[in-house]
Amino acid sequence: MNGFPALEVEKRRTVPRWLQFIAPIISLVLALVAIGIIFQALGIDPLFAYEEIFNGAFGSSYGFSETVVKSIPLMLTGIGLTLAFRARFWNIGAEGQLLIGATCATGLALAFPDWPRWLIMPLMFIIGFIGGALWGIIPALLKARWRVDEVITSLMLVYIASNLVNYLVYGPWKGPEEMGFPYTSKFSEAAQLPRLSWTRIHYPTLIIGIVIAVVIYLLLTRTKWGYEIRVTGENPSAARYAGMSYLKTLLLVMIISGGLAGLAGVGEVAGIHFRLRYPEGISPGYGFTAIIVAWLARLNPIGAVLTSLLLGGLLVGGDAIQISLGLPGATIFVFNGTILLFVLGGDLFARYRIRVKSKTEG
């Protein structure tokens, strides 16, 4: 057979440790080179663009604080996705789960403006978690009961959630004093998260995120449950044979994954905007960027804390070049898509080696 194209991929017997660590970094560097080439092709000086991105995200204390601000929702959502992806459940709908979490918390904050902080704040996080979890288990139920493909259902639920938020902020929840903007009224002081000094870093959410990362990491590595998730993902029939319930595992995974995305949504409305706004105003696609956070972290929840900082920086830097170079909002997707492709490829180079096949073989 003449190989087309003449490349053959074969599995390494063992993966060297250094390679596991270095592969994502090399992939990232290569992705940045590829993005540079795309920029050049579209008539944008890539070196200037990268300088602007780096300065925007890490070059000033304000820039860095904004990087942390954007890493909070990415971290929470990304941690949840590491779980889902470990179970091979392709939850592409975290964006919708985030929006529903934000919506539920907003409903509570608007309904009880007189409640004190110690009461309203925890309840907002709890109801946000529940909302995100409920939105997240719909595709899990459909998959476990009728084998309906979760990629499509979870994604369709993003569009539905986004339209729901639009309906609320343009309709019944529209704040009368918001000068016609599609915003709800501002939350009471009690329903606003405290921030770190002059920054927009709503530190309670940040702390929640880091604690959850450690807890999930321990759950995954130290308990039987973490093992069950992996087996369910890699071999559902073996899992069933071993007495594990597919439905139960999936539901639990999606309650946590959806719930964490919901928490991220609560952080955005209670820590940044103090109100519900149109969906793009709440999240510039955090739920989608979190997919890369999880993947770049090689599905390690603690790793996701670090990679969320990196992608948060990219979002801030992306905003900076949008302004200075007059680029459209979609530019960030070029980064997301290319990085994801290269990380995927890098994973492969760590696990496999590639050799060029000569025509005489095979």
Add this chain to the structure above:
Amino acid sequence: MQFILSALRAAIPAGTPLLFGTLGEVYTERSGVLNLGIEGMMIMGSVTAFGVAHTTGNVWLAILLAALAGGLLALLHAFASITLKVNQVVSGLAITMLGLGVSGMMGKRYIGQPLDAGFTAVDIPLLSDIPIFGPLLFQFDPLVYLAILLVPLLWFVLYRTRWGLSLRSVGESPATADALGVNVVAVRYGAVFFGGLLAGVGGAYLSVVYAPAWIEGMTAGAGWIVIALTIFAMWDPLRALLGAYLFGGVRVLQYRLQPLGISPNLLAMLPFIFTILVLVASAGEAMRRRIGAPAALMQPYTREER
């Protein structure tokens, strides 16, 4: 009667981009490759077609280059999923993001620009002269007819020719196909590329014919509905026609119901709710009739040592 006819008249063009996309994805998945990058390929088609039509005024050239743009992006997915054997879900997702991003950057200068070029409706001789029905059902732009013609053609190729047999065998059992001398890799590359070409045409239809303008992210989920329609169609080109026009009808309904005072935001949920319902129904039907996805879908092929 008039209402039903005019709704039908509107549903066909609304479903045409979905039909192109679905026909392509049916072929792609029949070869055993899942392409979730359709949304990205469609939108690259949209921006390419609008750009070419806007600068040259030649709509056929616009459609051709849009197809190539979709096909090129599809080759990237083919390389990742067939040669490198990476996870097809993630690869497709990455390619959708890439397409959305690059199209946004390419299209910035076309925002708010009018398009002078376009297709003129083609009257089907005799049939278009039938009173009431004629003008309603037999006066479409040429791409509508092209999509309709592709349906029986692709069905025939899939089920009645050697090519189709190779394609189906590669998707069901690549090892057997390989043993029978079918070049698995070549067939899969071809099927993915073909799917990308049609996705590009579907995207082009949106920006040049259906709503002649460039709007960032204008495919608005159409590529994902295509993936769902492929399942609804049970990987059969004939059923793809039914599904695409059905969804075209839902889209039309969304606008026809607006004057009744229902919030446009709630109506905008319709196609997506409908997609989920259709998937659940298809899953039930597939279980009853024991029809499933191509057996080797999402499975990379590695030839065993002999």
